[in-house]
Amino acid sequence: MNRKYWIAVIILVGGLYACEKEVIETFVSFEKPANFPQPVYHxxxxxxxxxxxxxxxxxxxxxxxxxxxxxxxxxxxxxxxxxxxxxxxxxxxxxxxxxxxxxxxxxxxxxxxxxxxxxxxxxxxxxxxxxxxxxxxxxxxxxxxxxxxxxxxxxxxxxxxxxxxxxxxxxxxxxxxxxxxxxxxSSNSRYDSIMRNEPGKMFTTQEQQGYDIFKQKCNTCHKEPMFTDYSFRNNGISISSVNDEGRYLITQNNADKYKFKVPSLRNLSFTAPYMHDGRFFTVDAVLDHYASQVQYTPNLDPVLQQGSSPGIPLTTDERVKLIAFLQTLNDHSFLTDKRFSEQ
Amino acid sequence: MKKNIIKVWAAIGLALLFASCKKDGPIAYNSAAKAELSVEFDNIVGGADLQLNTATYTNAVGESFKVTKMKYYVSNFKLTKTDGTIYTVPQDSSYFLIEEGVDDEAILNVPEGEYTAISFVVGVDSLRNTMDISRRTGVLDPAGAAADMYWGWNSGYIFLKLEGTSPSVAAADHVFMYHSGGFGGYSTPTPNNLKTITLDLTARGTPKVKQNKTTNIHLMVDALKVLNGSTNMSFAAVAMIHSPLPGVPLANNYANMFRHDHTEN
The missing domain is CATH 1.10.760.10 (Cytochrome c-like domain)
Incomplete structure (x- = not known):
């Protein structure tokens, strides 16, 4: 009788302990999203x-x-x-x-x-x-x-x-x-869930067409799935009044003048203004730049010099589709994730 | 009995003989034992002792100036023994920050022996410049001793600072700041201002390092040679140097600022 009583007590305490443990271990450490490459952080x-x-x-x-x-x-x-x-x-x-x-x-x-x-x-x-x-x-x-x-x-x-x-x-x-x-x-955009083949997730026709345009015209620098290749490039924006020479300030190599790091396009609806000095307030203004305002400044990136005039030609229709695709890179959960907020 | 006495006397005589031999012959070093060797960096300006803030000096282009700060890293010490072997001081205890008026010595712990040459690096080598933050302690702590010897915007240590005033500087405060750094870059090659200095010690006295005695290598470090050399710096032309490339002529100049003056054994 006594022995049974003690066994019951032990099981009960053990059970409670296990419950408590579960509550404590809710912290999820760093996890590589399935559609991301290996991280480089040490x-x-x-x-x-x-x-x-x-x-x-x-x-x-x-x-x-x-x-x-x-x-x-x-x-x-x-x-x-x-x-x-x-x-x-x-x-x-x-x-x-x-x-x-x-x-x-x-x-x-x-x-x-x-x-x-x-x-x-x-x-x-x-x-x-x-x-x-x-x-x-x-x-x-x-x-x-x-x-x-x-x-x-x-x-x-x-x-x-x-x-x-x-x-x-x-x-x-x-x-x-x-x-x-x-x-x-940030890895929970619509784009990510589609790439991970999550059930019921797919691009609309317009988004898919935009994705095809993206792969053809933007993916060289804004490389999937991080939407940057982490390189330094001069994208032909006019030289600013403060003459920020970008990467040159670090390498002091003339071939790096006016180059800046290619930024990721993830969450781009929330990260305005754009460019290193925030000169463009809207995605439309950025696309205007690439379509018709790219300038021949020193070290202008070769990929922007492939046509008769510098830049990336885009029709009005292509722009609409491209923007539809770019919207799928927004990850609302990242903006509201309580783990990252001031407590 | 008598025989025994003779034996004792013989033994005593023999012992004395050995002892006296030892005295007159070369010092017996125990290369397995380590002893202290200090290297003194005595900052001077031409033929005069460096005096911060007060004394006035003149550079090669005829500009007068005062020095308010002279500070530099010396690291990666190596010593050559009389038999030609080289002792490398372990890296973790081979970084020193020399500053006029604050610290002028690098204290090394080296095997007993006589040394004919010393070499060291002015600055912080590329390996340590890219090492994990947990390994950057003591004089390399960017939130401690290295706080004013570190470029945060272009990760890397400043190797040398020479600061002062010159009436030739146009700005109202007449301040010049010459900072040299640049270890060659993480992934993209950038200017490398690391300089390795090798000094012969035979002409002015070799250090004989042994436990329970002090040995000091006394070096003269001529601040004027930061300014004068293959490029004669002009304060009127350049008052501020805060990045690797314009620091290249400085580093080429100061690679020649060290000389061995004497050794205290």
Whole structure:
């Protein structure tokens, strides 16, 4: 009788324990979407964990990272705009100081081979240093940021939870931010579900025709499925008043003058304005550019010089179909995913 | 009994003989034992000691200037022994940040022995420049000692900074800032300003490194040679250098700024 009683108690406790475990283990770590290539981020030196990711998210939305504690990474990378700075040609940072470029999206960064419009940063773990220390962005020093975090009431314990030590190191700080950023995967557009052959998902006739045009006229640079080949190209936009020389600033090779990184077209309905300096406010304006406004500036990309005049010829009908296809690259779930929002 | 006494005396005599031989002969080194060797970087300007903020100097194109900062990385030390073998200081303990008025020494831990040559890199090699952030500690910590020796926008360490003022600089504050960096790029080739310096130590005194003694290689580092050399820099022409390409003439110049002055054994 006694023995049976104890067995029952053990089973009951075991059962409860198992239930509790299930609740705890809801965190889903980084997963490669089935229709995506292998990521390039070095997960071997930064294992994603729930605590690391949550710490990274808190840091991403932390205003202590700026000189006067007013702005965070999330100020210029807004989730509802696919982590870009909607409504601004060039982004404004601390004290509304203007930069020279439009903030790129925090999206699918685990596949990025370099960061920034000019590719000046090759490792995501080193990326955060640039906006934090830039005079027109957060204008803070790295030693100050770490000192503020070390003196805060919350962060030492959160770093201990995530990395096993409450001593806040440069490496742990940057890797926590990376953990949050690589988790920001956008892979649930209509295009993705169709490519994954999900039941009941297919292009409309118009979208399919647009897709065919896309493959013929855009896919060289905006390569599927990431919709960028991560290369640097001059797409023939006029040279800006600040004469931003793009990739040349990094390589200091004349052949790289006026080249910028090819941006992904994913979520393009939410990431306006377009180009490195946000000069085009609508997709229509971008297509106008490619159809009739491409200019012969130094190092204009050869793929834009194949016809009698530079650019990509597009009929009105082709434009309508192309835009219909491009709309299928929007991933609304990414914009509303609570995991990526300020908590 | 008497025999025994003779034996004892013989033994004592023999022992003394060996001891005296040892004294007069070459130093016995235990190459398995490591000892401290310091390398002193003594910054000068031509024939004068470098004095920050106060002293006035003149460059090769006749411009007068004052120095407010001189700071540079030295790394990847190698030492050549008298038998020609080369000892490479392990990389994790081979990075030093020299700054006038702050730190002028690289303390190395090397096998006992006599050395005839030293070589080191001015700057931070490409391997460390592309290494995981967790390996960039101490003087290489971009949020610590390296915070002002790191380009965030173009990931990489600044190898050398020479800053000051010159009436030849047109700007109101007359400030010049010469920063050199550039390790050759991650994937696309970019300017490489890494310079390896090799100095002979035989002419001015070889270091004899042994435990329980101090040995110091005293180098003179001539700030004037950052400015003068294959390209004579002009503050009027260029006041600011903040990226690899314009730093190329600087690096070519400063590759010749180190000389061995003497060794303290």
């Amino acid at each position: 997960f071997s030196t930064n294992t994603i964990s729930k605590d690391g990711f949550e710490l990274g998210r808190k840091l991403f939305y932390e205003t202590l990272l700026s000189a006067n504690n007013t702005i965070s990474c999330g100020s210029c990378h807004i989730q509802t705009s696919a982590f870009t700075h909607h409504g601004h040609t060039v982004s404004h940072g601390i004290l509304d100081r203007l930069g020279t470029r439009n903030s790129p999206p925090i999206m699918n960064l685990a596949w990025n081979t370099s960061f920034m419009w000019d590719g000046g940063i090759a490792d995501l773990d080193l990326q955060s240093i640039a906006p934090i220390t830039n005079h027109v962005e957060m204008d803070e020093t790295m030693p100050n940021v770490l000192s503020k975090l070390r003196n805060s009431s919350q962060y030492p314990a959160l770093f201990k939870k995530a990395f096993g030590s409450d001593e806040i190191t440069t490496s742990d700080f940057l890797k926590a931010l990376s953990q949050f950023m690589v988790m920001c995967v």
